[in-house]
Amino acid sequence: MTLAEQPPRRVHVRAPGKVNVFFEVGPVEPDGYHRVASVYQAVSLYEEVSAVHADGFTVAVTGDVDVSGVPTDDTNLAVRAARLVAEHAEWPGGIHLDVHKGVPVAGGMGGGSADAAAALVAVNELLGAGLTGTALHALAATLGADVPFALLGGTAVGTGRGDELAPALARGRLDWVLVPDAEGLSTPQVYGTLDDLRAAADIGPVRRIPSVDPRVLQALRRSDAAALAEVVSNDLQVAAIHRRPDLGAVIAQGVAHGALAGIVSGSGPTVALLCADAAAAASVARAFVDRGRAALAVHGAVPGARVVAVD
Incomplete structure (x- = not known):
């Protein structure tokens, strides 16, 4: 079937960003990777992806966040995902994707992964x-x-x-308050810094096989x-704080504003502040906004990538 014979059709999918409630990292392996033990929670901050038939594989990116650093060529993770499915479907044409980003770019919240899942x-x-x-x-x-995880959503243990x-x-x-940062952090660089700190004995010891603290579950x-x-x-x-000491200050400010605890989400620089309830989250977010800092009250857990419309 040729492209011209295809009926006009657009599929719209929404996928969530995530916070890492718990994240333990094992030592660097010979291949340069690390084993981890994580608890992910999908939160109500979303990526929106629409797909239509096209002659080639293309993507257009817009957003409520700065998207200037998002690639729009074949290195884009969503384009790679589209190609994979098209290959399995033996689809001879292409796909155009429209991506609207609501998750901070390079913020440690899995926005690019959510694009790919969507x-x-x-x-x-x-x-x-x-x-x-x-x-x-x-x-x-x-x-x-x-x-x-962006496919699955909810709350999950990752190993x-x-x-x-x-x-x-x-x-x-x-209920969480997310405090994004305009200056992203590179995940490989943060892992590299962790390895360097461990090698210098600044932190440690580290378990070879990481595991989730049962108290988290x-x-x-x-x-x-509260627990x-x-x-x-x-x-x-x-x-992350070694590379960006100001992130530690953001966590301290969040707790001073009424959050129960704060944590760098993933590799950062987004800070996730855990709050007692929705009213407390709204109050903490407002305290940051009143001082000129962006902050978003969100909640978890929410579902993973889901079709929301077919036109």
Whole structure:
């Protein structure tokens, strides 16, 4: 079937950003990667991706955040995802993607991974490829460690390189305030700084096989924000703050404004502040905004990549 014979059709998918409630990093492996043990939570800050038939593979990027650093060529993760599904569907044409970003770029919240997850779901629906959730997960894992979680959503434990996922039993709602930063941090550089700090014995020791603190899972099961605040942890935080000392000040300010605890999300620089409830989150966010700093009150857990419209 040629492109001209295809009916006009657009599939719109929404995928969430995430915070790392807990993140333990093992030592660097011979291949340069690290084993991790993580608890991810998908939060109500979204990437929007639409897919249509086209003659080639292209992407246009807009956003509520600065998107100047987002590639629009074949290196874009969403384009790579679209190509993967098209290859499996043996689709002879192309796909055009419209990406609207709501998750800070290079902010440690998995925005690019959410784009890729949304593109997988959108192109699968657009082409009628019939790929199962398991098949999409396998494709997602080839694109990056955070992509499978963006498909799954909710709250999950990630092991291996973060892509071996098991849903976590998490009842109720957790409220967060996200404090983004215009100056992104490179994930590989943050990992490199962590390795350097460990090699210099500035921090440590480190377990070869990382694991999730069971108290984190217990707090999530009870939806107990106060208990969770006592055990949130991120091994990458010390490296992110080493590169950006101001992030430590943001966490301290958030707690002073009424947050229960603060943590650098992923490799940063976004800071995630855990709050007692929605009213507390609104108050903390307002305190930052009143002082001229962007802050967003969000909640978790929310679903992963989902089709929201087919035109």
